[in-house]
Each structure stands twice: as C-alpha cells, then as structure tokens.
Amino acid sequence: MEKPITPLAHGIIDYGIIASLFVVPKTMDMDKKAQNLYSILGSSLGIYNAVTNHGAGILPLVSFKTHYKIDYFNLGLVGLLGFHRAIQKDKKALLFHAALVALATATVVLTDVSRKSKI
Numbered sequence: 195m196e197k198p199i200t201p202l203a204h205g206i207i208d209y210g211i212i213a214s215l216f217v218v219p220k221t222m223d224m225d226k227k228a229q230n231l232y233s234i235l236g237s238s239l240g241i242y243n244a245v246t247n248h249g250a251g252i253l254p255l256v257s258f259k260t261h262y263k264i265d266y267f268n269l270g271l272v273g274l275l276g277f278h279r280a281i282q283k284d285k286k287a288l289l290f291h292a293a294l295v296a297l298a299t300a301t302v303v304l305t306d307v308s309r310k311s312k313i
Contacts, residue, residue, distance in 0.1 A: 197306035201258040204305045205250035208243040211298060212236045218290055227280035228287040235272070258307065265302045272298060 199207070215236030219229040246261040247254035273295055281287045 196309075197304050199301060199305040200309050201305065201307065202249035204258075204301060205243060205246060205248035207301050208239065209250065211294070211301070212240045212243065214294075215239070219287065222286045222290065224287045224290070225280050225284040228278075228284050231275065231278060231280060235275070239268070262302070262305065262307050265298075269295075269299060269302060 213236075215232045219232045224232075242256065242261060242264060243250075244252040245255045246258055247256065248258045248261065272291075275281065276288070276291045276295065281291050
C-alpha cells in the first residue's frame, strides 16, 4: 500500500507545524517557559525543513531521506519534551503537546520517502 504523504506534502505540513509552534502557545497564553521551549523547537525544525530537498525547501541542501531520519530522532526528543516541568504544569501546554506529538508522528509514519516530489 502506498503511503499518502509525498515528500513535498511532508515539507508543507512541517511548515504548518512550525508555524503552530510559534503561534499556538502564545495564543493559548501558555506558561512563558513552555512558549520559549516551543519557539526553540520551531526554530530548529524550521532550519532543517528550509534546507531540505523536498520541493518546499528554501535552500535544498539536505536530502529528504536525511530529513526523514532526523524526523524520527526528533519524534523521540519531542516525546521526551512532554516531561518538562513547564509543559507538565500547564494543562494547555500538555494538551497542545499531545496533539503535536500525534500530528508529527502521523506525518512521519504516513510519508512515502520513495516518492519523488513534483512542484
């Protein structure tokens, strides 16, 4: 069975996730430390998404297969970030974090790395 998300769609979804990391915590008036954690996470994700060759990259220096491997590593880190005190003590942050982990996991698992992106 072919996975439904192409590398291009994956990159675009990543930009949406990145934007949400900057906007949602502030909009939900989360704890300032949680907001800062999500801003740092959004910045790091934004950098490697922008330099990935998936069709939506700004400066495509990194192959999508490498990006995909980094995604699996980041899923683990993001999962562990849910244990940070700033997220644990703020119910809004914890809810957002659970949604973030679910969306990021679904995006990675449903991406077909072997498909070529078409612009």
